[in-house]
Amino acid sequence: MYINIGTLKVDKQLEELINKEILPSTNIKSDIFWKKFENIINELSPINKALLEKRDDLQTKIDNWHKNNTYDAKNLRPYKDFLKEIGYLVEEKEEFQISTENVDEEIALQAGPQLVVPLKNARFALNAANARWGSLYDALYGTDAISKEGEYAPTKEYNKKRGSQVVEFAKEHLDCVAPLKDASHKNVTSYFIEDNQLKIILKKGFLTTLDDSSQFVGFRGDKKSPSAILLKNNNLHVEIQIDKESFIGKLDSAGVKDILVEAAITTIMDCEDSIAAVDAQDKVEVYRNWFGLMKGTLEENFEKGNKTVLRTLQNDRVYKTADNKELTLHGRSLLFIRNVGHLMTNPSILNKDGNEVFEGIMDSMITVLAALPDINNTNEKSNSRTKSIYIVKPKMHGPHEVAFAINTFEMVEEALDLPINTIKIGIMDEERRTTINLKECIRAAKERVVFINTGFLDRTGDEIHTSMLAGAFVPKTQMKQQAWIKAYEEWNVDIGLECGLQGKAQIGKGMWAMPDEMAAMLEQKIAHPKSGANTAWVPSPTGAVLHSIHYHKVNVSSIQNELKNRTRANLDDLLTLPLLKESLTKEQIKLELDNNCQGLLGYVVRWIDAGIGCSKVPDINNIGLMEDRATLRISSQHITNWLEHKICTKEEVMNSLKNMAVVVDKQNENDPTYNSIAPSFDGIAFKAACDLVFKGKIQPVGYTEPLLHEYRKLYKRG
Numbered sequence: 001m002y003i004n005i006g007t008l009k010v011d012k013q014l015e016e017l018i019n020k021e022i023l024p025s026t027n028i029k030s031d032i033f034w035k036k037f038e039n040i041i042n043e044l045s046p047i048n049k050a051l052l053e054k055r056d057d058l059q060t061k062i063d064n065w066h067k068n069n070t071y072d073a074k075n076l077r078p079y080k081d082f083l084k085e086i087g088y089l090v091e092e093k094e095e096f097q098i099s100t101e102n103v104d105e106e107i108a109l110q111a112g113p114q115l116v117v118p119l120k121n122a123r124f125a126l127n128a129a130n131a132r133w134g135s136l137y138d139a140l141y142g143t144d145a146i147s148k149e150g151e152y153a154p155t156k157e158y159n160k161k162r163g164s165q166v167v168e169f170a171k172e173h174l175d176c177v178a179p180l181k182d183a184s185h186k187n188v189t190s191y192f193i194e195d196n197q198l199k200i201i202l203k204k205g206f207l208t209t210l211d212d213s214s215q216f217v218g219f220r221g222d223k224k225s226p227s228a229i230l231l232k233n234n235n236l237h238v239e240i241q242i243d244k245e246s247f248i249g250k251l252d253s254a255g256v257k258d259i260l261v262e263a264a265i266t267t268i269m270d271c272e273d274s275i276a277a278v279d280a281q282d283k284v285e286v287y288r289n290w291f292g293l294m295k296g297t298l299e300e301n302f303e304k305g306n307k308t309v310l311r312t313l314q315n316d317r318v319y320k321t322a323d324n325k326e327l328t329l330h331g332r333s334l335l336f337i338r339n340v341g342h343l344m345t346n347p348s349i350l351n352k353d354g355n356e357v358f359e360g361i362m363d364s365m366i367t368v369l370a371a372l373p374d375i376n377n378t379n380e381k382s383n384s385r386t387k388s389i390y391i392v393k394p395k396m397h398g399p400h401e402v403a404f405a406i407n408t409f410e411m412v413e414e415a416l417d418l419p420i421n422t423i424k425i426g427i428m429d430e431e432r433r434t435t436i437n438l439k440e441c442i443r444a445a446k447e448r449v450v451f452i453n454t455g456f457l458d459r460t461g462d463e464i465h466t467s468m469l470a471g472a473f474v475p476k477t478q479m480k481q482q483a484w485i486k487a488y489e490e491w492n493v494d495i496g497l498e499c500g501l502q503g504k505a506q507i508g509k510g511m512w513a514m515p516d517e518m519a520a521m522l523e524q525k526i527a528h529p530k531s532g533a534n535t536a537w538v539p540s541p542t543g544a545v546l547h548s549i550h551y552h553k554v555n556v557s558s559i560q561n562e563l564k565n566r567t568r569a570n571l572d573d574l575l576t577l578p579l580l581k582e583s584l585t586k587e588q589i590k591l592e593l594d595n596n597c598q599g600l601l602g603y604v605v606r607w608i609d610a611g612i613g614c615s616k617v618p619d620i621n622n623i624g625l626m627e628d629r630a631t632l633r634i635s636s637q638h639i640t641n642w643l644e645h646k647i648c649t650k651e652e653v654m655n656s657l658k659n660m661a662v663v664v665d666k667q668n669e670n671d672p673t674y675n676s677i678a679p680s681f682d683g684i685a686f687k688a689a690c691d692l693v694f695k696g697k698i699q700p701v702g703y704t705e706p707l708l709h710e711y712r713k714l715y716k717r718g
Contacts, residue, residue, distance in 0.1 A: 008352070016117040044407070106330075117274065120282065126542065129267060163251070178231040198213070218230035227241070270342065271286055277613075294383060299312045336392050342360050392428060464640075529559065600693070607629075
C-alpha cells in the first residue's frame with residue numbers, strides 16, 4: 001500500500017517508520033523532509049541513470065574491441081590506448097593529499113580488525129557493535145587456535161590441560177604487547193600500582209616493571225590489589241582481568257581470570273552485499289535497526305540454553321589512571337554503514353513517473369536521517385565522537401561515479417541542515433574501472449574519504465565480465481596466483497599512501513572467509529597488516545579477537561612509512577588479463593564446474609528461499625565459508641566465460657548443477673525449513689542459479705542483484 005506524498009508514492013511501512021519513529025527524534029518537520037527528499041530524487045535520478053548507461057556503453061565498446069582485435073599481454077600499448085580513447089582509463093592529474101577532517105581515532109589512528117555484518121539481523125548487528133572488546137581466553141579455548149588433538153581436545157567439562165595451553169598462549173601474547181624487564185608475564189604472582197607506576201612481583205619474589213612504563217595506562221579496583229590492569233600497544237588496549245576467587249583465577253599464580261582485548265575497532269553495518277532486502281518490508285527492518293544503533297537503544301531477545309537473553313549495546317569502559325584521574329574508553333565498535341550502490345532500484349518509493357527510485361539515493365537520505373541522534377547528541381550511547389557519519393559506498397565505477405556519490409551527500413547534508421563534509425565516504429575498490437583510476441576516484445572525494453579497500457571476489461567477477469570476450473579465464477582456483485591480483489593488492493596500498501590516507505583514513509584488506517579455521521587465520525592473516533593495511537575483514541567477533549594479535553605484532557604505521565618509498569605497482573600488471581594458456585583435461589574442467597556450481601547453489605538457496613544474505617555455507621569439501629553475493633558473481637561469471645569460449649558445454653554445466661544440487665540438499669538435510677532442489681529441479685532457487693549462469697553475459701557488469709531480487713520477490717509472493 002502506497003501513500004501519496006507530493007509526486008512520490010511511498011510504501012506505508014516506510015512512511016510510518018520515517019514519520020512516526022525517526023522524524024520525531026529530530027527537529028525536522030515531515031512536510032519539509034519529504035519535499036526535500038522529492039527534490040533530491042528528481043534531480044539525481046537522471047544523472048544516476050546516465051552513469052549506468054555509460055557503463056553499458058563502455059562495455060559494448062570493450063566487447064567490440066575484443067571481437068576485432070587480439071589482446072596481447074606482451075604488447076599492451078594498443079589496448080591501453082583504446083581504454084584511454086573511450087575514457088575507461090582516465091589521465092592522472094597533479095599530486096594531492098586528502099584533507100578529510102573530524103575523523104574518529106578508530107579510523108585515523110588505530111589499526112585493527114573490521115567486521116562486516118548484515119544490518120537486517122538485529123542480533124548480529126548488536127554482536128558486532130559489541131565486539132570492540134572480547135575475551136582472548138574464550139577465543140582461544142573455543143577454536144582451533146589451540147590444538148584440539150588428544151589431551152587438549154575440548155570436553156563437556158572444563159579441560160584444564162587445554163586451559164593451560166590457552167593461558168600459556170595468552171601470557172606469551174602479553175609478553176609481545178607489554179614486555180617486562182628481564183621477565184615474562186607467565187611468572188607473575190602480583191600486579192599492583194605504586195608511585196604512579198605498574199609494578200610486578202615474580203614467582204621468586206623479585207620485583208620488576210614494564211620495559212616501557214608508558215604502556216600502563218589505567219586500572220580498576222584498588223591500587224594495591226587491582227581487579228584490572230589496562231595496557232596499550234600500537235594504539236590498541238589490552239586489559240588483564242584479575243580475580244583470585246574466580247574459577248580460572250584460582251588456577252593462575254597472579255589470579256588472572258581473563259585477558260580482554262580491543263578487537264573489532266570498526267564495523268560495517270551492511271545494507272547491501274550481506275543482506276537480502278528487496279522490498280519495503282525488508283528495508284524498514286534495515287533502517288529501523290540502524291536507527292536503533294544510532295539512538296543507542298537497539299535490543300534483541302533470543303533463546304539460549306532454555307533461557308531468554310536480552311542483547312543490548314555495551315556501555316563505555318571506565319578506568320582510573322595512575323594519578324587517579326578517570327579514563328573512559330569507547331565500549332563499542334565504531335560503526336560505518338554500507339549503502340547500496342548505484343545500480344539497483346527499490347519498490348519502497350515510486351517517483352513521479354511511477355518508477356522505482358534508485359536504492360542508493362534512498363539509502364543516502366534515510367540512513368543519514370536515522371543517524372541524526374548521534375550527530376545531535378540525543379542518543380543514549382554515542383557512535384562518532386567527532387560527529388561524522390561514515391558511509392561505505394560499494395560498486396562504483398571510476399571517478400565520475402564517486403563524484404556522483406559526493407554530490408548526493410552534499411544534497412543530503414543541505415536537506416538535513418548538516419555541516420558540509422559531515423558525511424564521510426568509504427570507497428570500495430572492487431571494480432576494475434575504479435582500481436585503474438583509483439587516484440582520481442580518491443581525488444573526487446578528497447575532503448570526505450576515510451576508507452579504501454580491496455575485495456577479491458567482486459573484483460575478479462568484474463575482471464571476468466569486463467573482458468568476457470578476450471578469451472577463456474584461468475580456473476578460479478588459480479586466480480590468486482595471477483600477476484594482476486598481486487598488482488591490485490599493492491596498487492591499492494600504494495595509491496592510498498600516495499594520496500595521504502595515512503593518519504586520516506583506513507586502507508583495508510578483504511575477508512578471512514573460513515570462520516572455523518582460526519589456526520590458519522592466525523598463521524596467514526598477519527600478511528594484511530604487513531602489507532600496509534590498517535584494517536582487514538574478519539568473519540566473527542571471535543575472529544576479530546584473534547586477528548587483533550597481528551596488530552600488536554606489526555606496527556602498521558611503521559610499515560606504511562617504509563612502503564611510501566617503494567615504486568608504485570605496475571599498471572601493465574593490473575591490465576594483464578588472467579587468460580587460460582594451456583588446455584585442460586575433462587577432469588579438470590569437471591572439478592572446476594562442480595566447485596563453482598556447488599558454491600552457487602549453496603548460497604542461492606539461502607538467499608532466495610530463506611532471505612539470508614550472508615552466512616556460513618559449506619563448500620564442496622564441507623568447509624564452512626562466509627558467503628555473500630560476491631561469491632555468486634565470481635562463480636557465475638566464470639562459468640559464463642567458459643561457456644562463451646567453449647571450454648565446457650551447456651549440457652555439462654546443467655549436469656554439474658543437477659549433481660551439485662544433490663550435494664547441497666545433503667548438506668542441508670538437517671534444516672527443517674529447507675526446500676530440496678532435487679529431484680524436480682524446478683524450484684525458484686534452482687531457476688535463479690541457472691539464470692545467473694546462462695544469462696550471465698547480459699547481466700549489468702555481471703552483477704547478480706537484478707536476478708536475485710527478481711526471484712526473491714517471486715518467492716515472497718508465494
